[in-house]
């Protein structure tokens with residue numbers, strides 16, 4: 001009998017421990033994901049700020065490099081909202097209305113690709129236009145999906 005109680009309490013404490021451990025791991029992972037998406041967003045901000053004065057400069061090589069970095073970061077950003085990673089300034093609406101979030105994200109990506117087109121064509125007029133469209137996507141998404 002005593003043996004049985006001992007055994008079951010050992011078993012229970014093992015379980016309690018394993019469970020607590022799992023929860024800690026999850027919290028840590030979510031924290032890391034939130035940190036990562038905030039840091040990517042800061043990069044997105046930095047790239048777009050550097051691009052702005054270049055849009056009218058005719059420095060197509062330089063702006064192309066920045067735009068490629070912007071595109072890369074923007075694509076990466078989308079992967080950082082897995083189920084259960086609510087946190088930071090991300091609105092919980094992202095997980096409730098995934099379809100609209102993806103639509104806004106796709107519009108953002110397309111607008112960056114359009115900038116790439118303008119650069120390839122060395123067309124400053126459409127470059128400025130497309131840069132403005134790209135910038136307007138920041139606010140559209142933040143208004144709905146950022147707290």
Ligand code: HEC
Nearest residue numbers: 037041045048087088089090104105108137138141145146
């Ligand atoms: C498709 C949606 C979407 C687009 C487009 C978008 N963002 Fe964000 N942004 C977010 C979300 C969501 C967060 C909050 C992330 C978090 O806290 O986990 C965020 C956070 C940020 C932050 C961090 C804010 C802080 O307080 O740390 C900055 C800066 C930022 N975005 C700038 C930009 C800029 C500049 C653009 C456009 C060039 C842009 N974002 C485009 C969704 C978007």
